[in-house]
Amino acid sequence: MRCTKSLFTLLAAGLLIAAPLAAQADPAEIIDERQEFMKGLGQQLGVARSYVQDGEGTAADVAEAARTIAERAGEIVALFPEGTGMHEVDIETGARPEIWEDPDDFAAKAEGLSEAATSFAELAESTEDPAEIGAGMAALGRDGCGACHRTYREELD
Ligand code: HEC
Incomplete structure (x- = not known):
C-alpha cells in the first residue's frame, strides 16, 4: 500500500499548490474583465440593432x-469564479x-445563449428582411441574454 499512499500524498500536495494559485486571481480584475466582456456582447447585439x-x-x-456571440458564450462560466459574487x-x-x-443551471443558461445566437445567425443567413431579423434579435435578447439576467444578474445603476 506504500505506493498508493505516496500517490495520495503527491495528489494532496498538488491540490495544495493548485488551490492558492486559483485563489490568487484578483476579484476586481475578473469583475472588470467580465463586465467588459458583457459590454462586448452588447456591442455585437448592437450590430443587429443598427441593421x-x-x-x-x-x-x-x-x-x-x-x-461571435455564440462562440463567446463558451467563455462565460470561467468569468465567474467563486469568491467574485x-x-x-x-x-x-x-x-x-x-x-x-x-x-x-448557470452553465445551461450560457449554453442557451450559444444556441439562441446560432439560430439567430442561421436566420440572418437566410433572410435580409429587417422585420424578420428584428424578431430574431428580440428572441435572442429574451431567450439568450434575458434568460440568464433574470435570475443571475442584479442591474447596477
Ligand atoms: C449565463 C448568464 C449570462 C448570459 C447568457 C448573459 N449575461 Fe450579461 N451578465 C450576466 C451577469 C451575471 C452580469 C453581472 C456581471 C457583473 O456585474 O459582475 C451581466 C452583466 C451584463 C452587462 C452589464 C455589464 C457592466 O458593465 O456592468 C451587460 C451590458 C450584459 N450583461 C449584456 C449581455 C448581453 C447583450 C447578453 C446576450 C448577448 C448577455 N449579457 C448574456 C450574466 C449573463
Whole structure:
C-alpha cells in the first residue's frame, strides 16, 4: 500500500499548490474583465440593432456578430469564479449569489445563449428582411441574454 499512499500524498500536495494559485486571481480584475466582456456582447447585439433600426450594415454583418456571440458564450462560466459574487466582495458587481448556488443551471443558461445566437445567425443567413431579423434579435435578447439576467444578474445603476 506504500505506493498508493505516496500517490495520495503527491495528489494532496498538488491540490495544495493548485488551490492558492486559483485563489490568487484578483476579484476586481475578473469583475472588470467580465463586465467588459458583457459590454462586448452588447456591442455585437448592437450590430443587429443598427441593421434593424437604422438600415446600417448587412444581414451578413448581423450573422457574423451572432456567430461571435455564440462562440463567446463558451467563455462565460470561467468569468465567474467563486469568491467574485456581490455577496462576497466590496466591489460593484451585479453577479448574484444564485450563480454559485446552482452552477449547472448557470452553465445551461450560457449554453442557451450559444444556441439562441446560432439560430439567430442561421436566420440572418437566410433572410435580409429587417422585420424578420428584428424578431430574431428580440428572441435572442429574451431567450439568450434575458434568460440568464433574470435570475443571475442584479442591474447596477
Ligand atoms: C449565463 C448568464 C449570462 C448570459 C447568457 C448573459 N449575461 Fe450579461 N451578465 C450576466 C451577469 C451575471 C452580469 C453581472 C456581471 C457583473 O456585474 O459582475 C451581466 C452583466 C451584463 C452587462 C452589464 C455589464 C457592466 O458593465 O456592468 C451587460 C451590458 C450584459 N450583461 C449584456 C449581455 C448581453 C447583450 C447578453 C446576450 C448577448 C448577455 N449579457 C448574456 C450574466 C449573463
